[in-house]
Amino acid sequence: MKRTLKALVVACGAVVSALGVGAGTTPAQAQGKTITLCWAAWDPANALVELSKDFTAKSGIGMKFEFVPWTNYADRFLNELNSHGQLCDLIIGDSQWIGGAAENGQYVKLNDFFKKEGISMDDYMPATVVGYSEWPKNTPNYWALPAMGDAVGWTYRKDWFARPDVQKDFKAKYGRDIGVPKTLDELKDIAQFFQGREIDGKKVYGASIYTERGSEGITMGVSSYLYDYGFKYDDPKKPYAMDGFVNSASAVKGLEAYKDLYKCCTPPGASNSYMSEGLDAFKSGQVALQMNFFAFLPGLYKDPNVGGDKIGFFVNPAGPAAQATQLGGQGISVVSYSKNQAEALQYIKWFAGGDVQKKWWALGGYSCAKSVLNDPSFPNSAPFAKEFLQSMGMVVDFWAEPSYAQLLQAEQKRVHDYVVADKGTAQEALDGLVKDWKAVFKEEGKKF
Amino acid sequence: MIPVPGSVHAMNELSASSRITYRAVRVRPGVARRIRGLSDKTLAWLFITPTIVLLLAINIFPLLWTIYLSFTNYRANRANVPTIWLGADWYQSILTDPDIWAAMQVTAHFVIWTVVIETVLGFGLAYLIDKKFRGHGLWTTIILLPMMLSPAVVGNFWTFLYQPQIGLFNYVVAFFSGRDASSFQMLGDVTLSPWAIVIVDAWMWTPYVMLICLAGLRSIPDYIFEAAEVDRASKWRQFWSITLPMALPFIMLAVLFRGIENFKMFDMVNLLTGGGPGSTTEVASITLKRAAFESWRTGYSSAFAIILFVTVFGLANIYVKALNKVKSR
Numbered sequence: 056m057k058r059t060l061k062a063l064v065v066a067c068g069a070v071v072s073a074l075g076v077g078a079g080t081t082p083a084q085a086q087g088k089t090i091t092l093c094w095a096a097w098d099p100a101n102a103l104v105e106l107s108k109d110f111t112a113k114s115g116i117g118m119k120f121e122f123v124p125w126t127n128y129a130d131r132f133l134n135e136l137n138s139h140g141q142l143c144d145l146i147i148g149d150s151q152w153i154g155g156a157a158e159n160g161q162y163v164k165l166n167d168f169f170k171k172e173g174i175s176m177d178d179y180m181p182a183t184v185v186g187y188s189e190w191p192k193n194t195p196n197y198w199a200l201p202a203m204g205d206a207v208g209w210t211y212r213k214d215w216f217a218r219p220d221v222q223k224d225f226k227a228k229y230g231r232d233i234g235v236p237k238t239l240d241e242l243k244d245i246a247q248f249f250q251g252r253e254i255d256g257k258k259v260y261g262a263s264i265y266t267e268r269g270s271e272g273i274t275m276g277v278s279s280y281l282y283d284y285g286f287k288y289d290d291p292k293k294p295y296a297m298d299g300f301v302n303s304a305s306a307v308k309g310l311e312a313y314k315d316l317y318k319c320c321t322p323p324g325a326s327n328s329y330m331s332e333g334l335d336a337f338k339s340g341q342v343a344l345q346m347n348f349f350a351f352l353p354g355l356y357k358d359p360n361v362g363g364d365k366i367g368f369f370v371n372p373a374g375p376a377a378q379a380t381q382l383g384g385q386g387i388s389v390v391s392y393s394k395n396q397a398e399a400l401q402y403i404k405w406f407a408g409g410d411v412q413k414k415w416w417a418l419g420g421y422s423c424a425k426s427v428l429n430d431p432s433f434p435n436s437a438p439f440a441k442e443f444l445q446s447m448g449m450v451v452d453f454w455a456e457p458s459y460a461q462l463l464q465a466e467q468k469r470v471h472d473y474v475v476a477d478k479g480t481a482q483e484a485l486d487g488l489v490k491d492w493k494a495v496f497k498e499e500g501k502k503f
Numbered sequence: 504m505i506p507v508p509g510s511v512h513a514m515n516e517l518s519a520s521s522r523i524t525y526r527a528v529r530v531r532p533g534v535a536r537r538i539r540g541l542s543d544k545t546l547a548w549l550f551i552t553p554t555i556v557l558l559l560a561i562n563i564f565p566l567l568w569t570i571y572l573s574f575t576n577y578r579a580n581r582a583n584v585p586t587i588w589l590g591a592d593w594y595q596s597i598l599t600d601p602d603i604w605a606a607m608q609v610t611a612h613f614v615i616w617t618v619v620i621e622t623v624l625g626f627g628l629a630y631l632i633d634k635k636f637r638g639h640g641l642w643t644t645i646i647l648l649p650m651m652l653s654p655a656v657v658g659n660f661w662t663f664l665y666q667p668q669i670g671l672f673n674y675v676v677a678f679f680s681g682r683d684a685s686s687f688q689m690l691g692d693v694t695l696s697p698w699a700i701v702i703v704d705a706w707m708w709t710p711y712v713m714l715i716c717l718a719g720l721r722s723i724p725d726y727i728f729e730a731a732e733v734d735r736a737s738k739w740r741q742f743w744s745i746t747l748p749m750a751l752p753f754i755m756l757a758v759l760f761r762g763i764e765n766f767k768m769f770d771m772v773n774l775l776t777g778g779g780p781g782s783t784t785e786v787a788s789i790t791l792k793r794a795a796f797e798s799w800r801t802g803y804s805s806a807f808a809i810i811l812f813v814t815v816f817g818l819a820n821i822y823v824k825a826l827n828k829v830k831s832r
Binding site (some may be wrong): 112128129133136137155158159160267268269322323324325326327341442457458460464468471472473475476477478 | 534579580581582583602604665667668670685686688690692693773776777778779780781782783788793797798799800
């Protein structure tokens with residue numbers, strides 16, 4: 056009797072533990088492997104969490120996520136990489152990190168892996184391959200798979216543009232119909248028109264643009280203007296020769312134009328605005344125009360107050376010399392200090408799949424795969440898809456050198472000093488920038 | 504009955520003191536003799552060794568290492584690049600860099616004005632609170648609240664208070680001045696932003712100065728004032744000849760603490776302005792942080808850190824000597 060009771064207890068215990076395990080675990084836990092993916096905390100990251108559930112279901116590898124707000128994103132993860140930390144197995148690192156991460160051995164080089172798995176960079180938009188994967192630039196050395204395409208774009212209040220009183224007043228003032236601006240001058244006219252205007256009894260303002268000082272904000276905004284005015288980082292024939300390219304007369308005009316827009320047409324207190332401040336200004340109905348990355352547009356389109364029919368999208372308008380915009384976005388890399396490199400590579404292989412890329416776009420991520428972007432149905436797949444596609448064809452990126460942070464800091468300081476703090480002239484700001492950048496490259500041992 | 508050691512019954516019956524005695528008796532005589540045999544000096548060393556080891560590990564070694572790094576080209580993000588000895592190159596380049604001097608000027612403006620305002624207001628408040636009026640305890644608690652907040656919290660909510668469109672600060676100024684609330688921006692204006700950070704620091708740390716001054720005022724014996732009353736000294740005379748001189752060492756101590764703290768101010772200013780607009784509020788610590796953890800110029804930032812350390816250390820030493828003179832008067 057005693058033995059029977061004992062057997063019964065053991066059997067019950069086994070059943071209970073089997074049920075418990077079955078109910079609480081995923082195949083990943085069953086396999087016992089979990090990898091951590093590090094990225095910024097923003098809307099597309101939520102889409103990636105959703106998407107990655109398919110990976111776990113398919114591979115049995117669990118996914119953990121480490122998302123850090125943009126303001127701390129670079130500090131946090133560059134610290135992690137520089138200290139050879141093992142927190143991240145996979146990292147979606149900013150495009151400018153690629154040079155440093157490649158040269159300092161922080162990312163795993165993916166050429167052999169791509170070859171073995173049949174992943175071709177020809178299947179991705181060329182700008183994203185150069186921007187997110189290659190180091191040195193324009194050489195077939197790949198350190199990341201293009202993961203999240205992004206660029207600076209614009210949103211506008213379609214409902215305000217459609218108001219008869221606005222249309223009438225605008226035509227009377229500028230002699231043309233109000234509409235999506237084709238040039239930066241037109242954009243300024245629209246911003247100026249709305250600045251201080253009353254809409255439904257509320258005072259509104261022209262535009263929210265990037266002016267943030269601490270990280271990279273104002274550089275991202277100013278660059279979208281400078282490129283249109285003919286700014287170039289260096290002589291295309293002589294790398295690192297910056298005189299006459301960074302501080303050319305046309306680039307100076309571009310910087311002046313950005314300052315004009317800041318002074319005439321932004322809301323009070325917008326001296327330190329970046330992505331989230333722009334979103335706040337637009338969502339709260341303060342501004343008619345907003346400069347922001349495409350990554351935020353799905354969320355804005357869904358916004359109950361300013362989304363849907365009330366919002367419109369357009370690409371960075373043309374300037375006197377060109378039509379270009381600042382590249383955003385990131386590639387996904389395997390961290391060389393990771394102990395789970397095989398599983399991380401498995402994730403990249405899965406992520407590169409055509410169906411996964413389609414689902415990625417559908418969930419709110421921005422695929423860089425040609426199979427998605429060149430699909431005839433793509434331009435109509437979202438209200439901002441056409442503009443995204445157009446933008447990705449005209450993107451320019453900041454330096455991606457190992458010393459990019461120093462180069463970025465110098466531009467942040469010079470440009471903020473001129474645009475926001477009224478210090479010196481545009482010519483002095485860009486001359487100073489050339490001086491700073493030369494000093495950085497000299498320290499790096501570059502010859503120019 | 505004498506309890507038998509080891510038995511449960513016996514242990515229950517032992518009183519606290521007898522248990523101590525019992526444990527003492529249980530120490531083996533040899534060990535006891537050995538411990539008793541240690542000299543006072545050895546025992547002293549035994550007690551302070553852990554502290555010294557800890558101090559060496561977390562203070563002295565990093566300091567020496569920083570000094571070493573300040574003479575090299577070392578970058579923490581490029582550990583694989585060979586380290587080259589640069590001599591005093593970084594020191595020379597820092598001390599001749601106009602941007603560094605601009606940051607030092609911003610720091611000096613911030614330190615001087617915050618210390619002056621906090622000292623005047625802090626002493627004034629302490630003088631009032633010392634009068635022990637009705638409800639002074641409650642007022643003391645209310646006044647002390649700002650210094651109990653985290654600088655990160657303070658930085659964030661003052662950003663909202665200074666917001667030109669919705670900020671309470673702008674509304675209050677507009678109410679009294681008749682200006683439009685959104686016609687000026689405290690954090691985005693080159694002229695106003697250095698004062699914006701001074702105001703926030705003064706709001707947060709005046710209570711701290713008040714607390715130290717209050718301790719000073721409360722330490723003055725009543726009989727001195729009673730004697731002055733007998734001599735028919737006016738209140739004004741009592742203040743200048745008794746209160747202020749006797750509270751002076753405390754005031755000077757508060758000035759020292761606030762001076763050192765604000766010289767290395769980072770968090771609150773970083774949250775409020777990020778050093779902007781432009782570089783208008785870029786205090787030395789923000790410059791240092793950018794060089795060390797954004798540009799990863801470890802050697803350069805080590806040299807800058809040493810320069811800042813020597814500056815604070817030198818100034819503090821001169822000040823402490825002055826303080827000692829005042830105390831010995």
